[in-house]
Amino acid sequence: MKEKLIRFVNTDLNSWLFYISYSVYLFVSIINTSYFVVNYQFAIGTQLLTFSILLLMCKEIINTPRSTNEKLGVLLGFAFLLVINFTIGDVVTDQVTWIIAFIICARDIDYEKVVRLTIVISSIMLAVVVFSSLFGVIENHYDSYVARPRHWVGFRYASFGPTLLFNISALVVYIRKEKLGKLELLILIPANVALFIMTDSRLPFYLTLLVMAFAYISEYRTIPADKMKPLWLAMVASPLIFGGICLWMGYHYDANIPRWSQLNDTLSGRLRLEHTSLLTRGIKWWPRAFPMSTAGGVFNPGYNFIDSLYILVLQEYGIIFSILFMAIVIYGLWKMYKRGEYYLLFVSTGYTLYAIIDQLILGINYNTFWLALGVALFATEHDKDFLTANTRHIPISEIESIIGRAPSVPGRRTSGQTASQRAAVQRTPMTANRTSRPAGLSRTSDTQAAEIARLLQQKRQNSGSPSAKTTNRNSRRYRRH
Template sequence: MLTKSTASRITATGVYLTGFGLFFSYAFFATSMYNDYLPPRFELIVLALVLPLLLGKILAFDHYQLGQWLLILTGLALIAVVARTSGRYILLAVYLLVIGARRVSFERIAQTALLVGLATFVLIFASSLLGLIPNLRFMRAGTYRNSFGIQYPTDFAAHVLYLLLTYAAVKKGRFQWYDWLIGVVAAWFVQVYSDARLDTILIGILLVLLLGYQLIRHGKRLAIWLSWISIGAMPLGAALSLGLSYFYDPKVKWLADLNHLLSSRLQLGREAFNRYDPKWLGQVVQVNGWGGTEGFKKFTGQIAQSQYFFIDSSYLTVLLSFGIIVAVILLGGYVWFMWREVRQRDYLLPLLIAVTAISCIIDQHLLDLSYNIFLLALLADTESFALPATAWKRGIS
């Protein structure tokens, strides 16, 4: 028989997952070419459905002290100001999804994201093969890069990477032979059909870290090293991304070679610093990429092409678009979370987040929940990911 508190928690979880599922399905769908067929400002309709659910969960089920309420409201006010200055009002939903995840099992969140994400991904992929939506094909160095219904090939590859990360979370890192095969085939596919070299490397890194996690599960001392590396992954990734972009000089050979390897990302990062100074509360940052219908027309010369300018680095995007305060809070929050998880013998989530930290050097998905659901783990219930203390002690004795 369920107690009153248990029944309330189940109800709170259901309300939250309903709101998250609606938001995630829309956000994922909006990264596809189906976005061209959605009504203008359709996201406002989605927010009108999602925000009351999230607010209802927070107000009805989450019990905070006065000081905690003041902190939450201060954060909400900060995000509202940043959303206005940056023109990215979707930040309000992201903030409430993070706050609302309190006491909700991250395992349940990951399961919901995997189910909804895979269903949406298959629908988009099949629609592009059937000609219901375009499969944009970009040419680079004589090789076609397919987007398979997503708005850009690297975004398609990023979806594959983040779905694999979510899959690893759902499996709790306990991979069987067929799970490794799925990862290898995914890496091969995005390399051959989308020419997404960096995301292919990231999938390889994910598989290597998951191999390391198998050793951790058996109590090997390698866990200590992997744990410390994972804790510093996010600030290290930010330092590398921002530092290399800021100090980029094409006259320095190793920087020029690295810029070429990273598909001109350092050059574009330096250009971003030339155009915009970091602000405390963010600003509107105008970009001109090749994704989607309009971007593809520019790429193929069907319409007049303005200068290409796109910020791929998540760290640079957050700093310039959302401001210094949000960037510092976000990095601090991730370091605190990963330190806490390691102390609680959860070594899997920090390792998975370490992969997203590397990804954020080359992709702009740190605050994009249609890709990166691990942001929601910061306040969610992650107890089910902790290794048993008894088994751990037996393994290292």
Template structure:
């Protein structure tokens, strides 16, 4: 019986990681300039292949009570309706990836994301150096910002950040001297070649929190207080992002200074609120960014379209695109997860998620699994991350 149960767990994990690897590799690949060669609505093909694997894992191997099945199905109906109203059908895949992660080791998920992500990242980076795909170079205040095959320089920098976060999870937060050097080099690289100042700061924040985790492992109890503070990181990030955008006015000096520091993100957020009201099930948000082939042509003046309008904040994107139900569910889910993990002695994942919470103020990657795999930790098995601190 023990051998049968073990075999079942391995099969279930294998099914899940196969589906996740497929979704992750496609989503990562789609952020690159190779995306121009993909057919329109190619994500539907990915869903058609990956969903049966996920559904088999969920239906055959996961054991739910009738009440739990009802809750899962209700969530699926709400997500499907939101995907329809927002035009973002990949949301269905993200939901099933979250549900399917039940009883799957998040350590295994992070390892898969790191291996597949690094392979895809290197392929894209080298392809741009060999001119197989364009390295879009944006000139800002006399400085060239390289995208290295990704559709926009800050997206390239965000990939670096989230790969480092996955690496920290795989290493269980225990960085050696060469890991610190690698992280510092990454911070310098995205600052020097991409002029991605905010992502450079976020990498520095990651290193600070890893130092805090080192203190926690050494038994320095006051450091645990930082982990407890991280429980509210997502709520604080959402409040700051939404509040500052909503109340932004160029007539308020300190808000205008902050807006300039954040590359006009507050002004664009206020514009988003002016154009769209939050809906229960979301809506189609029409944006015009500078990423990708068309965006680069607009940036360089070779293509005249509408004014630049892009929502960088994940919190604002989720609220307006996916609606109130998804936004509130995510906020509650993240906060509950972080509280539960700290209560159980897992201090690392809440600290890493705190970095993503800050990132979500300036980046739109909260529900993009090609960047943020930590959303899958909410229902995954995280026992291997727990510490016993005296």
């Protein structure tokens, strides 16, 4: 009974607190970007976000950090939140607050379950908002510009819905990988085309097609992943590359030069706004309140909204915070590359490209891959698969010593050779085509991890040594039933 209670507190309760908090955040953040908050009163949004933060705090009280990198990460994140609170002064609704909070709290959560939960909630909310606008329940605002007429399909701006759908599409591609089938394509492609026609939001639509093309090419390509090292390293450095390009163009923009003027028109006036903001408001060392106005639209002289995420973070959160933030993102991408998570690395690079001309992906509701970054940051060298919480903090020597002695199960191959082959495939998931995989590699990682955890528990109970008991206490909270 005591074992079951400890397991519930350290695993089930820990996960459920996170899932409930994350679901509340998704609901509030999506509904706040729709006309439901304009046509109908939604006054409890801030209270729900506060409740979500309290749930995360309860999770962290139960799930106290053990390893050194966890303690340092929690301490650094808490310091960032204090700086934001005393400079910008809006912690509950600030988007970077939620990135820091969820990066810390998702470090021991099964990321694939978070992905599936996000797909379900985001798809339902997107469908409710879009169809409510089409049937007249809420306003479907229409921009009647001759050059670019756009429907807002129930959201407070035309690009909100397509960006949300891009996040859903990227998550589906990631979770399915080489198994992306016709059913997913028959649902995602028409939905993206329909929103593209109604909203004329080009960047989310083009990036969705790019991500799907990458998944299709990866399934049938013959070039081994280790031969594409320059491409992966370029993806790791993509935030620094794209951020440097944005800053350089923002400073060097000159309306009197035809090529600059033409590029500014292509980017819907973004270059002019970034250039003006950099010259008038400058860059500070520390975060500051950074009010922006969208009143009257782009053609209003008082309009000063910055679309580029790189320049927005640099101006609002300051040089020191931006350098640390950039270093953390690049380090997380580097760990994805070292673990062979090439799908995750590519999709994350798509978001860094998106950030050049739009800052929506700063919100977790538009970019769920922030959570994958958090899991990657806290993964240790002993973690074979840092995107699942099954075998985290179990020493790799114990796993390798016992995996070869796993008892045979009818219909399954559990030899050490098969386990080694499976580990090799998991480390380089794109080096082989689907048709060339051995039949014995079809066991799921959850089943294998559960079997390893059961054998480890039995081994530790039989040993009774102090070191074994200590290891058992440290890893019990990360194991499944």
